[in-house]
Amino acid sequence: MSDGESVRIEKxxxxxxxxTALPRAKGKAFKLPDFMGRLKETWGDRVFTAAEVKAMRDAEHEGDLG
Structure with missing residues (x-):
């Protein structure tokens, strides 16, 4: 019934x-955040080296045994 079809019940x-399915309520369109804008605001034009990325990942997983 989610696709709008009807179901007839018989005895x-x-x-x-x-x-029958109710008509869908039209709500406000959801606006996604500006992810790239946030990324740029946080990090600017910074590009991390492979060693920096490895150090950050190791710090995130420190003490995490799976």
Missing amino acids: RGQPVALL
């Missing part, structure tokens, strides 16, 4: 009810 072969 002894005779229709007794018809279930």
